[in-house]
Amino acid sequence: MTTRVVGRGDTIEQLRQAVQRHRLVSIVGAGGIGKTTVAVSVAERATDAFPDGVWLVDFATLRDSALVPHSIAGATGLAVHSANIMPALCRFLRDRRMLLVLDNCEHMAAAIGDCVRQLLQEAPDVHVMATSRAALHVGGEHEHRLPGLAVPVASTGLNAEAALGYPAIELFVDRATDRLETFVFDDAAAPTVADICRSLDGIALAIELAAMRVDVFDVKGLQKQLSDRFRLLSGTRAGLERHRTLAATLDWSYGLLPPDEARLLRTISVFAGAFRAEGAATVGDTATGPARRMVAELASKSLLSVETDASGMSYRLLETTRAYGLERLAEAGEDAPVRRRHAEHVCGVLERAASEWGQQPSRDWGATYGSQLGDLRAALAWAGAEPEQQSLMIRLTSVGVLLWNHFSLTDESRAHLTRAIAALREAGREGSAVEMNLQFALAGAILYTRGVTSDARLAIAHALRLSMTLDDTDFHLRCLRLIGTMELFFGHHDAAIRTLESFLAIATAEDPSALAEGESHLGVGETFVGRIEDARLRMARLHAKHAQDFNDTRFARFQYSNSVNTLVVMCHAEWLTGRPDAAARTAETILVYGHQAAHELSLSIALAWNSLVYLWLGNVEESRRHAAMLDELVERHGIVTWTPIVTFCRGAVAAMEQPGRPEAITLLTRAVAQFRTHGHMARLPWYSAVLAEVLGQAGRFEEAEAVVGEARSLATSQNEKWCEPEVLRIQASIATARGRPEEAEPLLHAAIHLSQEIGALSWQLRATHDLARLWRARSRPVEAADLLTSVLARFSEGFGTPDLRAATGLLAELQR
Structure with missing residues (x-):
């Protein structure tokens, strides 16, 4: 059934202009479909003024006021999973020019008002149109009280043709004909129908409810029924608010239901959203066949709306009817069992x-x-x-x-x-x-x-x-995998490897389907302890073996997508082993897989790892972009584990753009503290070393030496061999900047030796570059050139990256 907005052209045009002029327009009325249809009609005519879209948020089924901002966020395309969604929602809407249509606000008016007030402050180009029985009482609110559909004044000379020029009568006739094909609207019926519509104050839903009873009563009978109902209110009728008219009409309509239909209506009012006939039968404690018949009959009487999709037919109550049903449910003493x-x-x-x-x-x-x-x-x-x-x-x-x-x-x-x-x-x-x-x-x-x-x-x-x-083998494996994950997070890499090897042993014997999940995490541990090539080959085999399954996102068993997990390990191992172009390609694939998973936790893992590898690749813009996307996820989902990575990447990018920049030091210092607070100790030696390097660039050498010394100790205690060469190189760079080349040279030799030992060719290139510069400054250009040549010869790709450009540029200078 389609609800039409008839005879309200002037109102809709006025409201269209109002929503463009005012930040908040409230359409206030008695309830039911009238406000919604007007709001939708206004929104359809206002789309050109809002290039970022018009978004409808229906609060009809919402019961928890804390979820008001979540509902708005979800409707606008912002995933909603954090308990504190408002900062993310405000940021998401801040630069957008859009219209939010907030429908059925009456039962959540205070919470919606608070949310709207903050959005209007934080997002200057967002406009709001709300429908409610009362205003939201937000500063700057433009209130439009929606009159009932127009009805003729009392007259004895009204004929059918003239009566159909009034929207209220047109709606009544339309619904009555839907209900009873033999219904005839003629000159004789016109005055009676006009009186019915006047008695209902032109309220669309009340008119529909009455018209849908034309099969039980003729129009004269309907008129008498309603007159009797309202006569009970005659003492206060003149001052009666329109929503009380609707309540009285609902009460009348409910009173006409057979007892079994009335009972079902009040029981299904507990559904928060759409439901099927089978659900109605269960909740109503009745057989499915009768329940299916009764919900269809309730829908035909406008007490339920019908939704149809590929899986079948479902039903939903309007908020007004739902509230009424819940009142009757409590009144009948049936609330608890239902x-x-x-x-x-x-x-x-x-x-x-x-x-x-x-x-x-x-x-x-x-x-x-x-x-x-x-x-x-x-x-x-x-x-x-x-x-x-x-x-x-x-x-x-x-x-x-x-x-x-x-x-x-x-x-x-x-x-x-x-x-x-x-x-x-x-x-x-x-x-x-x-x-x-x-x-x-x-x-x-x-x-x-x-x-x-x-x-x-x-x-x-x-x-x-x-x-x-x-x-329980399944949960035993799940627990071992999660314990291994925690141990990796906490920097207990050797323990994590033992845990994951136990996982693989059990999986091999009892559940081979879980092997891939264990191998991907073992690869993380192998990378951290310096078995980098082993990890790369393991991930390459794993990816090749399961590539056909990577679009299948059945990841809930182990909490997130293993395809993403496999590729992030492979990507880091590729960069470390001197394959920067391969790492860049894999990073692009990771982001695709992260989005394909349609699972925000999996996407957050993709973004967290990618934002770091782009730093190594020297791609400042991509690191900044990934960190910004990750930051939004952190805010939206409350996944605070990744907060330090966002802070770190911002600081590192700031330092790459301007070495020694104070803002970079502030951000990197904050990131290191956040990592410790969250127990996120993995990679902390490298994060700390980067902070030390930036402190050195700023001339704060004593602080730099203290921080890099702590980073070396932590790398040793956590067995993070993967980054020890870089920590040594940074320590050497600080010694060089302090004018102590005799301290720097052995540190660089140690960095090169350890890089060779663990197969970290990219770290080796950086340390070799620094040693070659040191030798050039100490009048050893030939040795420096030979050293650089031997390392560069091992690269077959990545010549556009900053590290390789710097090394080849230095070599050219040495060979002049």
Whole structure:
């Protein structure tokens, strides 16, 4: 059924002009479809004024005021997963000229008003059009009170032709004809229909509800029914607000329903979004056949809207009708049992989703079950507030893990997981498979939203013990992989390698399908401890073997895409072993795979690693771009683990653009502190050495020497051989800048020797370049030239990179 906006041309044109002149326009009315259709019509006519788009945000099904900014962000294309989304949302909208149409704001007016107030302050070219029963009370708000559809004044001489010139009567006739094909609107019916529309204040939804009863009553009968209904309000009728007219009409329409339909209407009001007839049957505690018939009948009476997609027909309540249904549900004393059935229904749907997860591509799975997020949130809110429903809350949380992971709702999941685990003992579920699942999920959520904290380590240790007690090989492998990840993050690389080798041994014997996941992480450890060529070859084999599977994003088993993980290791190993062009090509592929995964956590890993390799490649713009994209993800998802990398890359880029720049020192110092705070110790020796180098460039030599000395000690204690040659080279550069070449030369020899030992040709080139410059300054140009020639001869690509250009330029000078 299509709702038309009839006879409102002047109103729509006035509003079109208003939304262009004013930052906030509120369309205020009684409720129902009238406000929405007018707003949509205005938006359609205003698109030319807003080059960045017109975006509709429907708050009809929202129940949690904290999710207001998330709804706006999601509607505008900004992924929503952090608990604190407002900074990211403001930044996302700051430079855009767009119109936000916020529909059905009445029940969230305060929260929406707060959000709109901040957006209008932070995003100067964003305009907002809101529909509500009352104004939002935000400064600068232009309020437009939407009148009812025009109706004729009381008259005895109204004929059918003249009556159809009034929008309210046109709507009534249109809906009555939909309901009853034999309905005839003639001169005799015109005065009666006009009186009905006047009594309903021209409210579109009220008119629809009345017209849809023309099959039960003729127009005279409808007139009498409504007159009787409103006579009860005669004492206050003159001052009655229009939304009370709508409420009274709803009450009348509800009162005409057969008892089974009335009961179903109030029970399905607990659905937060669209639902199918089968869901209505479950929640309504009735058979599917009768439920299917009743929801179809409720839709035909305008009490439900119908949505059709490839998977079938679903239904949705308008916010006005939903609110009414919830009131009747509470009044009937049925709220608790209905909400319990709703929560159990959500559990059932998500358990089915889990069984289907491995049977279809991830995108299709997400499209099918993503709509359950609203109902999952609603069910958790209810169960979590009911002390006697803690077992159900735990079950809901457990089945929600896969959905949260799929949509990278890491920060949201952490809060639910923590609450569910705290309730396990009282519910008698300690030591169960449910606890194992919750503890594992919590460990991952904490890792990416808080870092390698003691809580994260305790959670994964508990999950591991349970996996062994319960003899669950799948979770045993998941736990080992996550423990290995934490150990790598924390700089315990030798321990991580042992953990991942245990993973591979178990997988080889019991579950070969998991081998690729273990090998990719073992490659990370191998790279860090200086087995760089081993890691590169391992990743190349892994990529070749599983390339056909890399577009399949079924990554939830191990939390993120292994295709991305494999390539980031390969990319770093390629650069380190002297293949910069190959590394650049792989970095481009990584970003493609990160986007294809349609999984923000996987994309964040791609961006974090790529932003670093672009620094090594000397590609300042790409490093800056990747860090900026990563920063947006961090804000949107609360994945604070990557915050230090964003800060570091900004500082490193600033230093590359202007050596010794104070801003660069500030940013790099902050980054090193952030890495330590989050327990993100991997690569910290290199990060610290870069800070030392920039301090030296600024002439702050004592600080530089102290920082680089700490970096060397940390590289030794963490066995980070991969970066030791560069740390030594930077230490030598500081000694050289202080006029102590006798200290610098042995450091550079050590850097070259260690580079050769671990196969880090790119570090060797840098150290060789610095040693050649030192020898030239000490009148040894021939030796310097020979040294450079021997290293450059080992490169077959990358001659456009800054490192190779600098080395070949120096060689040319030495050979003159």
